[in-house]
Amino acid sequence: MSTGTITPRPGTRRLTTAQALVAFLARQYTERDGNRRRLIGATWGIFGHGNVAGVGQALLESGSDMPYYQGRSEQAMVHAAVGYARQCARLSAHAVTTSIGPGATNLVTGAALATVNRLPVLLLPGDVFATRPADPVLQQLEIPYAGDVSVNDTLRPVSRYFDRITRPEALVPAALAAMRVLTDPAETGAVTLALPQDVQAEAFDWPEEFFAERVWQVRRPQPDPEALAESVRAIASAGRPLIIAGGGVRHSEAEEALKGLADATGIPVASTQAGKGTLRHDHPADVGGIGHTGTATADDLARSADLVIGVGTRYSDFTTASATLFTRPGVRFVNLNITGFDAHKLAALPLVADARAGLEALTTALRGHRVGYGYTAEYSDGKARWERRVDAAYAASDEDVRPTQTQVLGVLDGLVTEDDIVVNAAGSLPGDLHKLWRCRSHDQYHVEYGYSCMGYEIPAAIGVAMAVPGRPVWALVGDGTYLMNPTEIVTAVQENIPIKLVILQNHGYASIGGLSESVGSERFGTAYRYRQPSDSGVRGTGDYTGGPLPVDLGANAASLGMRVMPARTVRDLREAMAAARAADRPTCVYVETETADTVSGPPPAQAWWDVPVAETATRPSAVKARQEYDRQVAARRRHL
CATH class of the missing domain: 3.40.50.970 (Thiamin diphosphate (ThDP)-binding fold, Pyr/PP domains)
Structure with missing residues (x-):
C-alpha cells in the first residue's frame, strides 16, 4: 500500500x-x-x-x-x-x-x-x-x-x-x-x-x-431476585395466565427456555408477529397468533386472562387490539424484557432481564406449579377448533380452478419442511399468515410487521439466504408490494442466491382495500384498474372502476433474470412450487389469485384495530362505519 x-x-x-x-x-x-x-x-x-x-x-x-x-x-x-x-x-x-x-x-x-x-x-x-x-x-x-x-x-x-x-x-x-x-x-x-x-x-x-x-x-442479564420473586407469586396465584411471546424470544435464542416453561406449567403461549414460531405449531401449549391478526383461541384467552406474561414483546396496537383485548377486570401483567422501557408497559410488574435467563429462572422458581386441568382442556379444545378452520381455509375442492390467497398458503404448507423459511411484510398476507401458518421450526416464520414495509420481502429473503445458505427461502409478495421494490431480483441473479419468489397478483392493494371498505371509504383508490370516465369528461374525476390493468409481473421478473413459472390453477401451483423449492437458481412462481369465498377465505379478524373513521360524513358507508367505530372504541381501557 x-x-x-x-x-x-x-x-x-x-x-x-x-x-x-x-x-x-x-x-x-x-x-x-x-x-x-x-x-x-x-x-x-x-x-x-x-x-x-x-x-x-x-x-x-x-x-x-x-x-x-x-x-x-x-x-x-x-x-x-x-x-x-x-x-x-x-x-x-x-x-x-x-x-x-x-x-x-x-x-x-x-x-x-x-x-x-x-x-x-x-x-x-x-x-x-x-x-x-x-x-x-x-x-x-x-x-x-x-x-x-x-x-x-x-x-x-x-x-x-x-x-x-x-x-x-x-x-x-x-x-x-x-x-x-x-x-x-x-x-x-x-x-x-x-x-x-x-x-x-x-x-x-x-x-x-x-x-x-x-x-x-453480548451478555445475558439476570433478573433481579426481588422482581423475580414478585413475578413468581403473581404467576402462581393466577387461575388463567397467558404468555405472549414476542420477538425478544427469538433474538435471545430462548425458544427452548420458553418450551421448558410451557411444558412445566401448562401455561398457554400466544405469539406476536415477531414471536410466531418460538413454539412449534404442534406444541400443546401453542395457541397461535394474538391480537387483531390472531386466532380466536388466543384472543379469547386474552380476554379472560387474569395474568398476562409478556416475554420480549413491545405490545404494539396489533398485539393489544388497540388496547381493547385484555378486558378482564383486575387483569395484571408481568413483562420479561431486556429493555426497561418495554418491561414497564401496561403498568406491569417489570422483570428486566435477558429472555432466556428470565424464562429459565421462572421455570426453576415455579417448579411443581401447573395450571388447572380444566384450563388446559379449554385451550386444547379451542386449538383443535381453530385447526379445523385452518384446514377449511387451505382446502381446494377443485384442483383446476384459480386459487385463493389462502389456498396458495395451503399448497405451500403441504410442501415445506422445518428447513424452509417464509418471508413477508405487508399487505393482506401478514394477517393470513399470523392466523393460519403452521410453523415447523423456530425461525421458519419471518414476517416484518413492526414497520410492515412494502418492498421488504425480496431483499430480506436475500439477506436470510446469505445467513443460512442451502435452506429454501420463500419471499411471498403481493402485486402492490412487488411494484414497490423488485430491483434486488438482479442481485439474487448476479449472486445466484436461489430465493423462491411467489408473486400473488390480485390487481391492487387488497389489504388496504378491505380496510377501506370497513372504515367507510369504499375501496377508493385501492384497485389497479383503468379509470372509468366521468360524466363530465374531465380527466381525473372518474373512479378506478374499469377493467384490470394488463400488467404481467411474471414477465417483469423474467426480464430481471429470474426463471418464472406461471401457475393458473391449484394443480399448476402445486407443481410450480415443488419445482421452485428444488431449484438451484432464483425462481419465481407467478399466480393470479381468485377472490376468497366463504369456504376457502381466511377467517375474519378476531379482534379490533383502531383506524379512526370520519366523524362527519354524508355517504352512508362512512356513517355506518363511524357507528361501529364508536361502539368498538368504547371498550378501550388503560391499564394503570
Whole structure:
C-alpha cells in the first residue's frame, strides 16, 4: 500500500479514514454463550461521488477482508442487511454505504424499519465536504440558519446512534460507540456514521491498537431476585395466565427456555408477529397468533386472562387490539424484557432481564406449579377448533380452478419442511399468515410487521439466504408490494442466491382495500384498474372502476433474470412450487389469485384495530362505519 512521502509514526498505520474504518470493521466480533461471530459480515454498496473514492476505494483495497455486495436500491440494501441480522439473532450484521444526497436519503425507510424492529445495521452514507472548498456542492442542502446540517440529518430520528465524522481522528470514538450500540440488545437498531467525502479520502496515522481484534460480549442479564420473586407469586396465584411471546424470544435464542416453561406449567403461549414460531405449531401449549391478526383461541384467552406474561414483546396496537383485548377486570401483567422501557408497559410488574435467563429462572422458581386441568382442556379444545378452520381455509375442492390467497398458503404448507423459511411484510398476507401458518421450526416464520414495509420481502429473503445458505427461502409478495421494490431480483441473479419468489397478483392493494371498505371509504383508490370516465369528461374525476390493468409481473421478473413459472390453477401451483423449492437458481412462481369465498377465505379478524373513521360524513358507508367505530372504541381501557 502506498503511503506517499510521509512516514507513519512508530506504532501507527497510515491509512485514509475510509480504509481505517473498513479495516476496523473487519476485526470486530460478537460472542454469546461462548459462540463467536464476525460482527460486520459484509458491506453492501452503491457508489457515487460521495463514496466512490472513499469507502469504495477502501473496500477495493481490503480485498477479501471485507466481502462486498452490489445493490440496486439503497432502501433494499438495508432490508437485505436487516433480514441477515434477524436470521443471525442480531449477533452478526451488515454495513451499507451510499453516496451523498438521494443515495443517503433513500436509507431513511430502511433505517426506520431496522430501529422499529430493534435489528442492527450499520449505515455509512457519504456527506458533503467538511472543509467546504466550494459551497454549495452538488446535492448539498443549504439551511440559511445552520451551516452544519446536511440531508443526512434526516437519519437522526431513525437511528439509535448518529455521528458525523468531520475529522479523521473523530472516527476512533465514533466507531467504538457504533459497535457498542450495534451489539447492545437493549439499544440496537440502525447506527449511522455520516462520512464527508473529503474526510473519507484524508490520510491519518492510526494507532495500531485501533485495528486489534475486538470481541463484544453480548451478555445475558439476570433478573433481579426481588422482581423475580414478585413475578413468581403473581404467576402462581393466577387461575388463567397467558404468555405472549414476542420477538425478544427469538433474538435471545430462548425458544427452548420458553418450551421448558410451557411444558412445566401448562401455561398457554400466544405469539406476536415477531414471536410466531418460538413454539412449534404442534406444541400443546401453542395457541397461535394474538391480537387483531390472531386466532380466536388466543384472543379469547386474552380476554379472560387474569395474568398476562409478556416475554420480549413491545405490545404494539396489533398485539393489544388497540388496547381493547385484555378486558378482564383486575387483569395484571408481568413483562420479561431486556429493555426497561418495554418491561414497564401496561403498568406491569417489570422483570428486566435477558429472555432466556428470565424464562429459565421462572421455570426453576415455579417448579411443581401447573395450571388447572380444566384450563388446559379449554385451550386444547379451542386449538383443535381453530385447526379445523385452518384446514377449511387451505382446502381446494377443485384442483383446476384459480386459487385463493389462502389456498396458495395451503399448497405451500403441504410442501415445506422445518428447513424452509417464509418471508413477508405487508399487505393482506401478514394477517393470513399470523392466523393460519403452521410453523415447523423456530425461525421458519419471518414476517416484518413492526414497520410492515412494502418492498421488504425480496431483499430480506436475500439477506436470510446469505445467513443460512442451502435452506429454501420463500419471499411471498403481493402485486402492490412487488411494484414497490423488485430491483434486488438482479442481485439474487448476479449472486445466484436461489430465493423462491411467489408473486400473488390480485390487481391492487387488497389489504388496504378491505380496510377501506370497513372504515367507510369504499375501496377508493385501492384497485389497479383503468379509470372509468366521468360524466363530465374531465380527466381525473372518474373512479378506478374499469377493467384490470394488463400488467404481467411474471414477465417483469423474467426480464430481471429470474426463471418464472406461471401457475393458473391449484394443480399448476402445486407443481410450480415443488419445482421452485428444488431449484438451484432464483425462481419465481407467478399466480393470479381468485377472490376468497366463504369456504376457502381466511377467517375474519378476531379482534379490533383502531383506524379512526370520519366523524362527519354524508355517504352512508362512512356513517355506518363511524357507528361501529364508536361502539368498538368504547371498550378501550388503560391499564394503570
